Amino acid sequence: METKLEVTEILKRYSADIDKEINRALETVDPETLLQASEHLVKAGGKKLRPSLAVLSAEAVGGQVKSALKTGAAVELIHTFSLIHDDIMDQDEKRRGKPSVHVIWGEPMAILAGDTLFSKAFASVMQSEDDGVTPELILPALHTVVDSCVKICEGQAMDMGFTERMDVSEEEYLIMIYKKTAALIAAATKAGAILGGGSPEQVEALAEYGRLIGLAFQIQDDYLDVASSEEDLGKPVGSDIVEGKMTLLVVHALSQASEEDKKRLHTILKEEGDENVSEAVAILEKYGSIEYAWKVARENVNQAKELLIDTLDDSSSRDALLLIADFVLERSN
Amino acid sequence: METKLEVTEILKRYSADIDKEINRALETVDPETLLQASEHLVKAGGKKLRPSLAVLSAEAVGGQVKSALKTGAAVELIHTFSLIHDDIMDQDEKRRGKPSVHVIWGEPMAILAGDTLFSKAFASVMQSEDDGVTPELILPALHTVVDSCVKICEGQAMDMGFTERMDVSEEEYLIMIYKKTAALIAAATKAGAILGGGSPEQVEALAEYGRLIGLAFQIQDDYLDVASSEEDLGKPVGSDIVEGKMTLLVVHALSQASEEDKKRLHTILKEEGDENVSEAVAILEKYGSIEYAWKVARENVNQAKELLIDTLDDSSSRDALLLIADFVLERSN
Numbered sequence: 017m018e019t020k021l022e023v024t025e026i027l028k029r030y031s032a033d034i035d036k037e038i039n040r041a042l043e044t045v046d047p048e049t050l051l052q053a054s055e056h057l058v059k060a061g062g063k064k065l066r067p068s069l070a071v072l073s074a075e076a077v078g079g080q081v082k083s084a085l086k087t088g089a090a091v092e093l094i095h096t097f098s099l100i101h102d103d104i105m106d107q108d109e110k111r112r113g114k115p116s117v118h119v120i121w122g123e124p125m126a127i128l129a130g131d132t133l134f135s136k137a138f139a140s141v142m143q144s145e146d147d148g149v150t151p152e153l154i155l156p157a158l159h160t161v162v163d164s165c166v167k168i169c170e171g172q173a174m175d176m177g178f179t180e181r182m183d184v185s186e187e188e189y190l191i192m193i194y195k196k197t198a199a200l201i202a203a204a205t206k207a208g209a210i211l212g213g214g215s216p217e218q219v220e221a222l223a224e225y226g227r228l229i230g231l232a233f234q235i236q237d238d239y240l241d242v243a244s245s246e247e248d249l250g251k252p253v254g255s256d257i258v259e260g261k262m263t264l265l266v267v268h269a270l271s272q273a274s275e276e277d278k279k280r281l282h283t284i285l286k287e288e289g290d291e292n293v294s295e296a297v298a299i300l301e302k303y304g305s306i307e308y309a310w311k312v313a314r315e316n317v318n319q320a321k322e323l324l325i326d327t328l329d330d331s332s333s334r335d336a337l338l339l340i341a342d343f344v345l346e347r348s349n
Numbered sequence: 350m351e352t353k354l355e356v357t358e359i360l361k362r363y364s365a366d367i368d369k370e371i372n373r374a375l376e377t378v379d380p381e382t383l384l385q386a387s388e389h390l391v392k393a394g395g396k397k398l399r400p401s402l403a404v405l406s407a408e409a410v411g412g413q414v415k416s417a418l419k420t421g422a423a424v425e426l427i428h429t430f431s432l433i434h435d436d437i438m439d440q441d442e443k444r445r446g447k448p449s450v451h452v453i454w455g456e457p458m459a460i461l462a463g464d465t466l467f468s469k470a471f472a473s474v475m476q477s478e479d480d481g482v483t484p485e486l487i488l489p490a491l492h493t494v495v496d497s498c499v500k501i502c503e504g505q506a507m508d509m510g511f512t513e514r515m516d517v518s519e520e521e522y523l524i525m526i527y528k529k530t531a532a533l534i535a536a537a538t539k540a541g542a543i544l545g546g547g548s549p550e551q552v553e554a555l556a557e558y559g560r561l562i563g564l565a566f567q568i569q570d571d572y573l574d575v576a577s578s579e580e581d582l583g584k585p586v587g588s589d590i591v592e593g594k595m596t597l598l599v600v601h602a603l604s605q606a607s608e609e610d611k612k613r614l615h616t617i618l619k620e621e622g623d624e625n626v627s628e629a630v631a632i633l634e635k636y637g638s639i640e641y642a643w644k645v646a647r648e649n650v651n652q653a654k655e656l657l658i659d660t661l662d663d664s665s666s667r668d669a670l671l672l673i674a675d676f677v678l679e680r681s682n
Contacts, residue, residue, distance in 0.1 A: 045499070045503065046503055047503070047506055047507055047510055049506060049510065050502065050503060050506035101460050101464065104456075104460060105456070105457035105460060105461070106457075123437075123438070123456075124437075124438035124509060125506065127437060127438060127460060128434075128438070128502050128505055128506055130464075131434065131463075131467070131498070131501075131502045132503075134464070134467060134498075135495055135498035135499040135502065136499060138471055138491075138495045138498075139492070139495045139496065139499065142488060142491065142492055142495065145488070151485055151488045152484055154488065155475060155478070155487065155488065158471075158475065158491075159475055162468055162471045162472045162475065163472065165464070165468035166378070166465060166468040166469060166472065168464075169383065169461050169464045169465040169468065170378065170379055170380070170465075172461055173380055173382060173383035173458065173461055174380055176458070177380055177382065
């Protein structure tokens with residue numbers, strides 16, 4: 017719990033500057049409807065974890081906060097763009113406690129709002145020139161961010177393909193969540209390190225730190241869906257099972273279970289409704305899949321922390337990055 | 350007709366190199382379904398006008414073809430991305446004589462395919478470094494391309510807003526088609542001129558040339574919808590009227606017509622079906638709106654040509670750009 021409070025304090029430290037950059041990036045969007053649809057989710061909150069990671073990574077290699085602010089904002093815009101398009105694809109009607117963009121403005125405007133945030137994100141990275149960053153640093157940072165966008169699309173496409181399959185290997189699953197979730201977090205830390213003037217070794221370490229905590233973040237999400245409470249989650253326990261989603265828990269159980277249990281889990285994932293969720297959870301428990309997921313998430317976080325301790329000099333930014341790694345596991349939602 | 354043949358020859362000259370860059374940009378896309386959905390429209394043809402404009406602009410300021418090839422490919426990818434998303438928004442089921450992407454792969458995969466092309470476009474511009482272009486030129490070229498993407502979204506949002514209004518001014522209409530259509534063409538010529546090492550004056554002239562022929566291109570589309578034949582158009586004459594679209598012809602007629610004719614035109618645009626198309630065309634004719642649109646398109650093309658003649662030295666690339674300007678008006682579809 018203490019970690020959570022400390023991390024909240026850290027994230028607060030940069031949030032005003034980050035919000036300013038996000039607002040600056042969007043302020044000229046026109047017409048008004050497109051602006052409103054584009055701003056809706058950005059203004060609905062969110063922890064601003066990704067931009068803070070970019071800024072902390074720049075600081076942790078000895079750079080200035082300023083150098084990574086516009087790129088941090090860009091990463092948040094890309095995250096928001098992907099949420100808007102995902103909500104259309106998955107027909108999710110709520111996001112951050114508010115109606116999704118397509119629910120309010122319709123699908124065509126929601127597609128456009130996503131595309132607008134996407135465009136503005138790249139513009140924001142390039143505007144780092146106004147903060148004194150040289151083209152030689154902006155270009156590789158932008159490359160990192162653009163590559164992560166391709167991966168987000170690929171990861172989402174993989175995830176869509178998984179729902180029709182019951183033979184997803186753990187390796188495939190990890191590639192999918194790397195692309196869908198961890199790549200953007202890794203882009204934030206890597207681009208931050210580049211813009212802060214980090215050495216190639218530091219840049220690589222921060223990229224890897226981002227990848228590892230990104231994986232842990234998604235696996236923890238999978239874990240909490242079964243191990244947390246409806247109160248903490250803000251949605252019923254076992255939603256992933258009801259939606260038939262591939263999670264590390266399910267992938268593990270399907271690889272370990274008896275033919276009979278495998279078939280039963282398969283059937284429950286395919287069926288509509290939530291009647292048999294507790295039976296599915298019992299199968300996951302029987303094969304140690306819940307504990308397994310927690311363990312994998314923990315290992316990723318430990319590896320991420322060791323890497324930073326080995327590569328970066330001690331600093332308050334490094335401490336903050338270490339705390340954020342722990343925070344990934346201490347969330348209850 | 351001769352212009353058309355000559356322009357076809359010009360476009361052919363670069364098409365193999367452009368196709369190679371487009372393929373290179375997309376070759377690593379994974380999984381296979383996402384690759385297929387992303388490539389579908391690219392492979393369905395298209396004149397590759399925009400990438401050729403980028404390359405010709407680079408040459409016309411004394412630069413090398415190679416410097417603008419990857420950015421030309423990027424502009425084509427952005428054009429294709431916008432077609433895929435537009436077809437979802439407008440529920441258009443055919444494009445380039447083939448089923449639209451969302452018809453074959455469903456809306457979620459079509460949204461993703463568009464997002465993928467969008468990401469790959471920016472990656473392609475940045476890879477110009479492999480062709481020996483410096484970051485100092487890549488960054489402003491990329492800026493130009495990114496800005497045009499924001500405008501495409503804004504133009505599409507404006508266009509969507511217009512369908513509910515009957516008081517669209519000519520000025521508003523021209524801003525809309527500038528953003529929706531001309532901005533990307535202007536980005537192709539401007540980025541090409543930047544990458545070719547053009548002077549600020551040459552870059553500005555080519556940007557303006559692109560804007561003017563882009564406007565003419567869209568206005569000519571509006572004009573042909575009423576003035577061409579079903580055989581040439583590949584769709585019934587007056588489709589824009591049936592769909593209730595704002596065109597320069599309609600905007601002009603609504604600003605000139607008697608109250609009675611205005612109301613009647615308004616009613617026909619709002620109604621379903623095509624029974625009264627010829628009556629609407631008669632109103633457009635009565636107020637000289639068809640001729641007016643043709644005249645505006647012609648003026649834009651003349652201005653574009655004069656600008657190039659005044660600013661650029663005589664060269665085969667300049668000649669090609671002058672021919673392409675005329676070609677915009679000599680199309681029959």
